[in-house]
Amino acid sequence: MSTSQSEITEVMKSPLVPLATLIGRELRGEKIEKPSVKCGQAALAKKGEDYFLIKPDCIRVPGDQSSSFSVFAVFDGHNGISAAIYSKENLLNHVLSAIPHGIEGEDWLKALPQALVAGFVKTDIEFQRKGETSGTTATLVVIDGLTVTVASVGDSRCILDTQGGTVSLLTVDHRLEENVEERERVTASGGEVGRLNVYGGTEVGPLRCWPGGLCLSRSIGDMDVGEFIVPVPHVKQVKLSNAGGRLIIASDGIWDALSNDAAAKSCRGLPADLAAKMVVKLCLEELIDSDKPNIEGWKAKFDETCHICVVLGVTSLTEALRSRGLKDDTTCLVVDIIPPECSVSPSTPRKKQSMWSSLIFGKKSQKSVSRSTKLSSVGAVEELFEEGSAMLAERLGKDFPWKTSSELFRCAICQVNQPPSEGLSVNSGPYFSPTSKPWEGPFLCNTCRKKKDAMEGKLRSQPTMTR
Numbered sequence: 523m524s525t526s527q528s529e530i531t532e533v534m535k536s537p538l539v540p541l542a543t544l545i546g547r548e549l550r551g552e553k554i555e556k557p558s559v560k561c562g563q564a565a566l567a568k569k570g571e572d573y574f575l576i577k578p579d580c581i582r583v584p585g586d587q588s589s590s591f592s593v594f595a596v597f598d599g600h601n602g603i604s605a606a607i608y609s610k611e612n613l614l615n616h617v618l619s620a621i622p623h624g625i626e627g628e629d630w631l632k633a634l635p636q637a638l639v640a641g642f643v644k645t646d647i648e649f650q651r652k653g654e655t656s657g658t659t660a661t662l663v664v665i666d667g668l669t670v671t672v673a674s675v676g677d678s679r680c681i682l683d684t685q686g687g688t689v690s691l692l693t694v695d696h697r698l699e700e701n702v703e704e705r706e707r708v709t710a711s712g713g714e715v716g717r718l719n720v721y722g723g724t725e726v727g728p729l730r731c732w733p734g735g736l737c738l739s740r741s742i743g744d745m746d747v748g749e750f751i752v753p754v755p756h757v758k759q760v761k762l763s764n765a766g767g768r769l770i771i772a773s774d775g776i777w778d779a780l781s782n783d784a785a786a787k788s789c790r791g792l793p794a795d796l797a798a799k800m801v802v803k804l805c806l807e808e809l810i811d812s813d814k815p816n817i818e819g820w821k822a823k824f825d826e827t828c829h830i831c832v833v834l835g836v837t838s839l840t841e842a843l844r845s846r847g848l849k850d851d852t853t854c855l856v857v858d859i860i861p862p863e864c865s866v867s868p869s870t871p872r873k874k875q876s877m878w879s880s881l882i883f884g885k886k887s888q889k890s891v892s893r894s895t896k897l898s899s900v901g902a903v904e905e906l907f908e909e910g911s912a913m914l915a916e917r918l919g920k921d922f923p924w925k926t927s928s929e930l931f932r933c934a935i936c937q938v939n940q941p942p943s944e945g946l947s948v949n950s951g952p953y954f955s956p957t958s959k960p961w962e963g964p965f966l967c968n969t970c971r972k973k974k975d976a977m978e979g980k981l982r983s984q985p986t987m988t989r
C-alpha cells in the first residue's frame with residue numbers, strides 16, 4: 523500500500539488516528555514526499571467585486587498522488603464583476619492547457635512560467651471577445667511540493683513568511699502611481715499618464731492611464747482602456763526550505779492598510795483559517811484608527827462586536843462597514859505549506875514524538891528536516907525564476923513548444939492549431955509594423971499576433987491619444 527497525499531491531509535486534520543498506525547507507517551518505510559497545504563480565507567465586501575479560488579487537490583496524472591499540486595488565487599474586479607468571475611472560472615484551465623502534455627516533475631515546473639504568461643493573455647483575449655467592459659487583477663499561486671510559483675497582474679499581493687521570520691513579497695504592484703518602469707512602458711506604447719482633472723484644472727487622485735483612467739498598468743479585461751494595459755503577468759518561482767512557509771494572498775484593501783511585515787506578524791502562530799480572519803481584523807482596526815472624525819462612533823461599534831464577530835465570521839460588522847469606513851473589498855487567503863514530517867526515517871524516535879505532538883497541539887514543528895545538502899538552512903528560500911517583462915518575445919521564448927505532431931502549428935498563446943501560413947512564424951516581421959524588429963518568438967495565430975502588436979503599441983492608427 524502506498525501512502526497518499528490525501529491520507530496525510532487526513533492525518534494532519536484528525537488527531538484520532540492511532541499512534542500505532544502512524545508508527546507502523548514509518549516502520550514500513552513509507553515516504554511522504556510532499557508537504558501538506560492548508561488554507562484559510564476571510565473577506566469583507568464593500569462592492570462585492572473580489573473573488574477567490576481555492577483548489578488544494580489538483581492532480582496531473584489521475585491516480586498518481588506524486589503529481590498533486592494546489593492552486594490559490596485572488597481576483598479583485600473593477601467596473602463590474604464579470605472579468606473577475608470569468609478569470610476565476612477559466613484562468614487556471616488556460617494555464618494548464620499551455621503546458622505540453624506528458625511532462626512531469628521538474629520539467630512541469632520549468633514549463634509553468636511560460637504557460638502562466640500564455641494562460642493570462644489567452645484569458646484576456648477570450649474575455650474581451652465577450653464585449654463586456656469590466657476588468658480584474660489576478661494573483662494565481664501554484665504550489666507543487668516546496669515549489670511556489672506566483673503569477674500576478676494588478677495590485678493584489680502575495681507575500682511569503684518563512685520560519686526564519688523573513689517576510690518577502692512575491693509579486694510586483696502594477697500601479698502607475700508607484701511603478702516607474704510601468705509608467706515608462708505605458709507611455710512608450712502610446713498611453714498618457716496623468717491625474718484626474720477637476721475643479722478648474724486641479725489634479726486629484728492617483729496617477730491614471732488615459733484613455734480609460736485606470737490606476738493599474740496591468741489587468742485582465744478592460745477592453746475600454748488602451749491595449750497597453752496588458753495581461754502579461756509578473757512571475758516568480760521559489761523553492762522553500764524543508765521548514766515550509768506561509769503565504770498571504772490578498773487584494774489591495776489589505777495592503778492599503780497594512781505593511782507586508784505587519785500582516786505577517788499579526789497572525790504568526792495561528793492556524794491558517796484564524797490567521798486569515800486576524801489579518802482582515804487588523805486591517806479593519808487600521809481603517810477605523812485612520813478614520814479620526816468618526817473615531818468615537820467606530821470605537822463604539824468596534825468594541826461591541828468586532829473582535830468576536832470578525833473571528834467568528836458574523837456579518838453585523840460587515841453591514842456596519844458597508845455604510846462607511848471600508849472603501850474597498852478586502853479578501854485574504856492564508857496558505858500554510860507544512861513540512862512533510864512523516865517522511866523522516868523510522869530510526870529517529872525524536873521525530874516521531876515531534877510529529878505526534880504537532881498532531882496533538884496542531885502547530886508546526888520548528889524543526890527543519892534536512893534531506894538534501896542544497897537546502898540545509900532553516901527558512902532559506904531558493905529563487906528559481908523571476909521575470910516581469912511585458913514583452914511576449916521575452917516571455918514566451920524561442921523554445922516554447924509550438925510544433926504539433928502533424929503538419930499544423932500550435933499558437934503559443936491560445937493553443938489553437940493552424941497551418942503555418944495562417945500565422946506568424948519564426949523570423950517573419952510583424953505585418954503591421956515593417957519598421958520593427960523581426961518576431962523571433964514562437965508561432966502565434968492571427969488573433970494572438972494582433973494582440974501582441976496592440977499591447978506593444980504597434981497597432982496605433984494615430985500617433986497620440988488624448989484624454
Ligand SMILES: [Zn+2]
Nearest residue numbers: 933936967970
Ligand atoms: Zn492564438
